[in-house]
Amino acid sequence: MNAKKTILEILEKHDEIKDVYFLACGGSLVDLYPGFYFIQAESATMHAAWLPAREFTIAPPKHLGKHSLIIACSHGGNTKETVDAVRFAHEKGAAVITLTHNKDSACNDSTMNPIIYDWAEEVDEKEKPQGIVLDLLNELMKAQEPDYKLYDTIAEGLLKIDRIVKAAVKKVQNRTWVFAEKYYKEPFLYIMGSGASFSQAYGFSICSLQEMQWMDCCYLHSGEYFHGPFEVTDEDHLYILLMSKGSNRIMDERALTFLQKYANKYEVIDAEELGIGEIDDSCVDYFNPILFYAMSVEYRKGLQDKRRHPLDMRRYMGVVEY
Amino acid sequence: MNAKKTILEILEKHDEIKDVYFLACGGSLVDLYPGFYFIQAESATMHAAWLPAREFTIAPPKHLGKHSLIIACSHGGNTKETVDAVRFAHEKGAAVITLTHNKDSACNDSTMNPIIYDWAEEVDEKEKPQGIVLDLLNELMKAQEPDYKLYDTIAEGLLKIDRIVKAAVKKVQNRTWVFAEKYYKEPFLYIMGSGASFSQAYGFSICSLQEMQWMDCCYLHSGEYFHGPFEVTDEDHLYILLMSKGSNRIMDERALTFLQKYANKYEVIDAEELGIGEIDDSCVDYFNPILFYAMSVEYRKGLQDKRRHPLDMRRYMGVVEY
Structure with missing residues (x-):
């Protein structure tokens, strides 16, 4: 291209x-x-x-x-x-x-x-x-746009992101197994993210879990969490929190602080800990979702193996008329 | 005002x-x-x-x-x-x-x-x-906008909508009780809508159920349902479908047809059946959500009474620091 x-x-x-x-x-x-x-x-x-x-x-x-x-x-x-x-x-x-x-x-x-x-x-x-x-x-x-300033940093980011993602994939494999081991029978979970990465909370839910694992879940915006959804939080509920690096991280951190205090079961997927910091701060917001997508792929693989539910198994999509 | x-x-x-x-x-x-x-x-x-x-x-x-x-x-x-x-x-x-x-x-x-x-x-x-x-x-x-054509029909709609909503509230009261009687122990449900009314699937979930009833649920766009989320559908899952009248109704109808075939437990809240047709077709899209909001209020009241969970009870919002 x-x-x-x-x-x-x-x-x-x-x-x-x-x-x-x-x-x-x-x-x-x-x-x-x-x-x-x-x-x-x-x-x-x-x-x-x-x-x-x-x-x-x-x-x-x-x-x-x-x-x-x-x-x-x-x-x-x-x-x-x-x-x-x-x-x-x-x-x-x-x-x-x-x-x-x-x-x-x-x-x-x-x-x-x-x-x-x-x-x-x-x-x-x-x-x-x-x-x-x-x-x-x-x-x-x-x-x-003559005043556009991010061209070089985004071009650099596009050169760096593949290595970051592939290293992160290696890094999380064991923890996806541990996650699946602990939670594969969970009836339901919430997935949170914010900023550009809100899309990955949505995609993780509707594609990786609802479609590919037939697992019930709901996606939430980490900022919106505090204006209603947090009332269901307790020690029995499971959460996955996508923590971006960048300007919207403060919303994710606020959610983490709350989970640490009132929840018991939560998995943090932290883009910063997973190496996204190599991308320039000025444009890292737009790279977090690439990393989170790769992480959702790893977590669903872990769940597939433990739940013995093949990722490609469908009962409706491409199978029946709708 | x-x-x-x-x-x-x-x-x-x-x-x-x-x-x-x-x-x-x-x-x-x-x-x-x-x-x-x-x-x-x-x-x-x-x-x-x-x-x-x-x-x-x-x-x-x-x-x-x-x-x-x-x-x-x-x-x-x-x-x-x-x-x-x-x-x-x-x-x-x-x-x-x-x-x-x-x-x-x-x-x-x-x-x-x-x-x-x-x-x-x-x-x-x-x-x-x-x-x-x-x-x-x-x-x-x-x-x-000199070419704007909806002014009179929207002004008329704003005069009509209150009577429509109040009649619909009376009409649904018994069915909200029946819904609560059947489903008050349900562990989880999905709520669907589309167009301007997608907002009410979201609000029904995060405010009426997650916040006010501490009930687990997820909101879905009725069009997007077919691109992933429908794979969880079976006879055990519960759905609420907000069927709008207007241009996006075809997306809601498609979801209904699917639910009729593959689901067993679903509640249809149909704006057309509830009288929204008095509003002109050219602008009814923007009035459905007003009706659906009032319906979500009635359904949560029904659930409150059966579940004995007061709508105003909070454990975090306004109660603890966050």
Whole structure:
């Protein structure tokens, strides 16, 4: 993938991008959240929205048009809601970039500036969806905003993140086994995160646990926890806390302090302890979710083995009509 | 409250509003989501963002300034995160409107264009937060967008919604008792909704059940359900489905069809059956959540009585330091 080339070609045709819409379904939607968060926090020229693909088609924004960029992701490349949304946006004159794993899919269409990614464990994080999106947005910001200051640090981060993730994967393997050993019969758990990493609390819940392990759980924002959800906390409830490094860490730390006082069963996945500090402070917020995604993969593997529930087993998805 | 006067005064000082930020915590954040959804779908001149107040202060958007409007809500009026965010935005030159129940609070400050609402059951829905926000945004759209077409239908809807809600409250009372009788021992449940009403799946979970009943549950988007979470569905799992009338109903209906086939325990709260059809189709999307909120109040009352868990009982909120 040549992010710079893709972006420059789009800017040549569309002059200026004013809106970036991040559209997908399920796990692919999760992958797009950090990009949305990045544009919302960093861009002086663009606005961003992040929403389920079908909701976009049902209630399309009035700003949609020539100066819009759609970033859509569909792992299999044929998810109807996503393909419909992308085609609809393209008809309205918007620029489109699709990410897919499947080169033989509807998403691999030249009108969509398709990017085909590989998903294997050994692939560099920079070449997987979250890395690709950050790379694209970094180029877009550089090309469009003269005052943009994060270009070099994000480019450096994209070079560093793979090594950080792979070292962290090794580091946590034993603790994922211990976690599974202790908690594999737990009826229910809460997963918390904040900032760009809120997406990973969501993805950990709906993909890694609900979909792949048929385990009941709920995702919570670590800040919002104190405005309602914390009332269920007691020594019997299980929590996983995704602690980001960066500006939103104070929300996660507050949740940790509370859990230490009132809970008994909680697992802390701390990006700082896992080495994310090698990324520059100015942009580490946007790299935490890449690390947390890899950690959710390790934890679900630990659970799969202990619970004897294969990660790929499905009873509905791709099995029945719905 | 005189919504028109408030909006015209703001427009006089700020010329034009380009960004509307909806900021709050917990239940108050829930109340602001339909307004966010409305601006995102309907406005040709404004963009909207909806986020936990602290996250806004931690990662403030670069667009924040003279042409921004902050709509913030704090029931008690002193929620630190919300007050901090509002003061920060005010310093940046943004227009601010605060909604609060407490006239003796930090939110009742003349720089914040405060609106004091009453919360009692008999108060007209138009005078409660969701109604107030819709009224304000309707005036803002009318004042700012010559092509805006929903003004009269929304104004009519605001006159009708109170009667609809009060009739629905009477209609569901017995079924909330039956629901509580059947399910009060349920260890866990999922609550689904979509469109503007996704906020009510969230609020039902984090406020009515997690906070007020210490009950474990998870909120899901009815569209996203099919991209992961539906794998946990079986005859033992309990679901509450908020079925909106309007453009996003097709997502809720799809979820219902699936539940009818693969689940056994599910409660449907259908806005159409509960009379929301009196509101014009062009804007009913923005009224469903007002009805669903009132329904969540009835269901939690039913659960309170059967579970003998007082709705106002807290073990942490306002009780301990955190």
